[in-house]
Amino acid sequence: MQVSTLDYAIIIFYLIGITAFGKIIGGKQKTVKDYFVGNKEVPWWVISFSIVAAETSTLTFISIPGLAYLTNLNFLQLTFGYLIGRVIVAQVFLPAYYKGELSTAYSYLQNRFGKKTRSLASVTFLFTRTAADGVRLFATAIPLYLMLDISPMIAIIIIAMVALLYTFTGGLKGVVWVDAIQMFIYIGGAILAGIYLLNNIPGNIEEIFSSAEITSKLSVFNFGFDKGFAGFFSQPYTLLSGLIGGAFLSMSSHGTDQLIVQRLLAAKDLGESKKALVTTGVIIIFQFALFLIVGVLLYAYYGLINVKSDEIFPKFIIEVLPSGVKGIIIAGLFAAALSTLAGSITSLSSSVMLDLYIPFKKTIDEKKNLLYSKLLTIFWAVMLIFSAFIFMESSKAVIEIALSIASFTYGGLLGTFLLGLSNKKIFQNHAIAGFISAIIIMSFIIVFKVVAWTWFILIGVCVTLLVGNLFELLTRKQE
Numbered sequence: 001m002q003v004s005t006l007d008y009a010i011i012i013f014y015l016i017g018i019t020a021f022g023k024i025i026g027g028k029q030k031t032v033k034d035y036f037v038g039n040k041e042v043p044w045w046v047i048s049f050s051i052v053a054a055e056t057s058t059l060t061f062i063s064i065p066g067l068a069y070l071t072n073l074n075f076l077q078l079t080f081g082y083l084i085g086r087v088i089v090a091q092v093f094l095p096a097y098y099k100g101e102l103s104t105a106y107s108y109l110q111n112r113f114g115k116k117t118r119s120l121a122s123v124t125f126l127f128t129r130t131a132a133d134g135v136r137l138f139a140t141a142i143p144l145y146l147m148l149d150i151s152p153m154i155a156i157i158i159i160a161m162v163a164l165l166y167t168f169t170g171g172l173k174g175v176v177w178v179d180a181i182q183m184f185i186y187i188g189g190a191i192l193a194g195i196y197l198l199n200n201i202p203g204n205i206e207e208i209f210s211s212a213e214i215t216s217k218l219s220v221f222n223f224g225f226d227k228g229f230a231g232f233f234s235q236p237y238t239l240l241s242g243l244i245g246g247a248f249l250s251m252s253s254h255g256t257d258q259l260i261v262q263r264l265l266a267a268k269d270l271g272e273s274k275k276a277l278v279t280t281g282v283i284i285i286f287q288f289a290l291f292l293i294v295g296v297l298l299y300a301y302y303g304l305i306n307v308k309s310d311e312i313f314p315k316f317i318i319e320v321l322p323s324g325v326k327g328i329i330i331a332g333l334f335a336a337a338l339s340t341l342a343g344s345i346t347s348l349s350s351s352v353m354l355d356l357y358i359p360f361k362k363t364i365d366e367k368k369n370l371l372y373s374k375l376l377t378i379f380w381a382v383m384l385i386f387s388a389f390i391f392m393e394s395s396k397a398v399i400e401i402a403l404s405i406a407s408f409t410y411g412g413l414l415g416t417f418l419l420g421l422s423n424k425k426i427f428q429n430h431a432i433a434g435f436i437s438a439i440i441i442m443s444f445i446i447v448f449k450v451v452a453w454t455w456f457i458l459i460g461v462c463v464t465l466l467v468g469n470l471f472e473l474l475t476r477k478q479e
Contacts, residue, residue, distance in 0.1 A: 004323035004324075004326070004327075006323045006324050006327060007323055007324070007326045007327030007330065008327070009327070010324070010327030010328060010330075010331055011327055011330055011331050011334070014185075014331040014334070014335075015162055015331075015334065018178050018181070018182065018335075018338070019162065019165050021177070021178060021181070042176050042177070042266045042267065043272075044267055044268070044272035044273070044275045044276040044279075045275075045276070045279070046176060046177060046180045047176060047263050047264065047266060047267055047272075047273075047276040048275070048276040048277070048279040048280050048283070049179065049180035049183045049184075049283075050175075050176040050177075050179035050180050050183075050263055050343075051254075051260055051263050051264075051276065051277070051280045052183050052280050052283050052284060052287065053179040053180065053182050053183040053186075053335070054179055054259060054260065054263065054343040055253065055259075055260065055280075055284075056183070056186070056287065060287065060288065060291050061186055061189075061190070061291070061313070061332070061333050062139050062142060062310050062313055062314060062333070063139060063309070063310050064288060064291040064292060064295065065291050065292070065294045065295035065298055065312065065313045066295060066308075066309030066310045066311075066312050066313060067292075067295060067309060068217065068291075068292040068293070068294075068295025068296050068298075068299075069295040069296070069298045069299045069302075069309055069312050069313075070309045071217075072216065072217045072218065072219045072220075072296075073217070073218055073219060073220045073289075073292045073293075073296070074219065074220065074221075074222045074237035074238075074242075075237055075288065075292060076220050076242075076285075076288055076289055076292060077220065077221065077222070077237055077238070077239050077241075077242025077243070077246070078237070078242045078245065078246035078249070078288075078454070079242075079246065079284055079285045079288045079289075080242060080243055080246060080285065081242050081243040081244065081245060081246020081247040081248075081249070081250065082246045082247070082249070082250040082281055082284055082285070083250075083278075083281035083282065083284075083285060084243065084246070084247040084250070085246065085247035085248065085249065085250025085251040085254065085255075085281075086250050086254055086277050086278055086280060086281040087278060087281065088247070088251055088255075089250070089251055089254050089255040089277060090273075090274040090277045090278050091274075092255075092421065093251075093255040093256075093417065093421075094264065094270060094273050094274055094277070095270060096108055096421060097261070097264075097265065098269070098270040098273070106118045106121045106122045106125070106258070106351070106355045107354070107355075108417070108420070109121050109416065109417070109420065109431075110355075110359065112420040113420060113426075113427065113428040113431050114428040115359055115360070116428055116432065117416065117428050117431050117432060117435075118355055118359070119355065119356055120432060120435065121256070121355075121413055121416060121435075122258075122351045122352075122355035122356055123356070124409050124412070124413060124435075124439075125256075125257065125258055125351055125409075125413070126348060126351060126352065127409075128405060128408070128409045128410075129257070129258075129259060129344055129347065129348055130348065130380070130383055130384060130387050131387055131405045132405045133341065133344040133384055133387070134384055134386070134387020134388045134389075134390060134391055135387075135388070135391045135405070136341065136344075137156055137159060137160060137341060137384050137385070137387070137388035138152070138156060138388040138389075138391050138392055139310065140156075140159045140333070140334070140338075140341070141155035141156040141158075141159055141388065142155075142310060142311060142314050144158065144159065146311070146314055146315075146318055152392055153389060153392075156385055156388045156389065157385055159334070159338070159341065160341065160381050160382075160384055160385045160388075161381070162334075162338060163338045163341035163342045163345060163381070164342075164345060164377060164378065164381040167342045167345045167346050167377055167381075175342045175343060175346055176263060176266065178338075178342070179342070179343065181335075182335035182338065183335075185331060185332045185335040186332035186333065186335040187287065187290070187332075188328070188332060189328055189329040189330075189331070189332020189333065189335075190290050190291055190294055190329075190332065191290070192325055192328060192329055193294055193313075193316070193317070193321070193329055194290070194293065194294050194297060196320075196321060196325065197294070197297040197298065197300075197301055197316075198297065200301065200320075201297065201300050201301050208297075208300055211300075213299075213300075214296060214299070214300055217296045217299060218296065221239050222235070222237060222238050222239065223238060223239055223240075235452055237454070241452060241454040241455060242454065244454075244455075244458055245453075245454030245455060245456075245457065245458065246454075248410075248411070248414065248457040248458050248461060249410065249454075249457055250281070251414055252410035252411070252413055252414040252457055253410065254277060254280075255414065255417065256410070256413040256414050256417050257347075257410075257413075258347040258348075258350065258351045259343050259344055259347040262343075262346070262347050262350055263276075263343075264276065264277060294313070295312075295313075298312055298313060298316060301316070302316075314333075317329050317330060317333070341384065344380075344384065345377050345380050345381050345384070346377065348376075348380040348383075349373055349376035349377045349379075349380055350373070352376055352380075353369065353372065353373050353376060357369075357372070408439075408442055408446060408456060408460075409439065409442075409460075410456075410457045410460065411438050411442060411456060411457040411458070411459060411460015411461045411463070411464065412434075412435040412436075412438035412439050412442070412460050412463075412464050413435070414457065414460070414461050414464075415434060415435065415438055415460060415461040415462075415463070415464025415465050415468070416431050416434065416435045416464055416468075418461065418464075418465060419431050419434060419464065419465060419468045419469075422465075423468075423469060423472065425472055425476070426468055426469070426472050427472070429471070429475075430468045430469075430471040430472045430475070431468055433467055433468065433471045434463070434464040434465065434466075434467040434468030434469075434471070435464055435468075437463055437464065437467040438459075438460040438461075438463040438464040438467075439460075441459070441460070441463045442456060442459065442460050442463075445459060
């Protein structure tokens with residue numbers, strides 16, 4: 001079944017509508033703070049929905065169902081760790097962030113260590129976020145180029161330009177409100193797809209979920225002890241790696257990544273910020289469960305067919321769903337994508353402006369800085385497009401690529417924050433030595449595939465803490 005005129009009308013109406021809404025709700029920005037922090041006028045529940053939407057992206061909409069289609073529900077173990085990590089960030093990181101007038105996650109590092117540490121962390125974030133969100137942008141383009149029968153490159157450019165438009169005009173406040181609305185659109189789309197699958201798979205619900213093949217796919221917990229010591233650490237989705245890896249991934253992404261921290265700092269006060277963050281941990285468990293179940297239902301509908309896992313859900317949407325429903329779900333897919341891309345563009349721009357430019361300027365010209373900030377949003381949109389082009393030929397599930405990229409540097413970043421929070425005797429040189437050591441060690445671990453990606457962040461944190469404290473001890477002895 002082809003995409004109908006009705007579907008196109010729904011999608012076009014949706015894209016125009018959110019762009020206009022983002023501009024209207026964002027209002028007019030007079031300063032860089034208005035543009036990047038929203039002047040602390042955003043309610044906590046809107047921030048919470050916005051964070052869920054920003055971290056979800058198309059990876060959840062496309063790749064998570066694809067992962068469950070190929071395997072089972074073991075990925076859900078990570079989400080329990082996600083909740084644990086967010087509780088720790090709310091209790092440990094956020095109070096430290098709110099002690100000063102902070103506008104980025106890396107402002108804390110300058111206050112604690114100095115400008116060099118802040119700049120190093122910011123530059124690392126820029127490279128990691130550009131690569132990871134390049135993968136996400138490519139994932140978004142998959143259904144668009146299948147639907148329109150156009151080049152993947154053209155599809156990537158179209159998606160990026162829509163995200164840029166309402167980011168450029170509405171600033172962070174516009175992005176956050178649009179994201180909150182988009183969360184309900186893409187979750188609604190997933191529920192619609194699930195209902196349609198249930199109604200079109202032979203048999204009733206009990207019969208579908210009681211078959212031997214589907215029962216095996218409903219396995220959530222994997223203790224991983226059946227493959228020996230080496231095998232245990234090579235499996236990404238065991239209960240222990242999920243709880244530990246998920247917690248550390250969430251601590252780093254929600255405690256040190258400007259994409260998320262920027263939203264938390266837009267809350268009215270510390271209490272509102274904590275509520276927003278912990279609520280996301282609860283929502284995310286139910287959300288991932290929903291998308292994984294959709295993947296299991298896709299297997300029940302198709303069986304195992306010769307198609308890339310990331311294309312199985314778009315294939316179902318485009319070829320099977322009726323007109324109208326198809327348009328709503330594709331709009332939901334775009335909602336998941338645009339929320340992350342818009343957040344990525346504004347967080348990359350704010351990190352350059354607030355971490356790498358303004359701290360080194362002696363005088364502040366708000367009008368000129370606001371202009372530079374908006375020009376940076378255009379620059380980073382272009383960089384994300386080029387990054388997406390690089391990952392177009394990859395055969396791996398896009399979610400695993402993106403999470404692996406993030407996990408590569410997150411360990412060093414999180415370890416540096418923990419050094420500052422845990423040991424008052426640690427200074428800038430110790431922190432930088434620990435951070436660089438973690439990056440070097442992680443390079444070897446990734447190249448030689450020593451362990452699964454879910455262990456990357458824990459290893460990076462341990463190396464950073466060990467080297468930083470060791471350098472501090474050696475310096476103290478020399479004195």
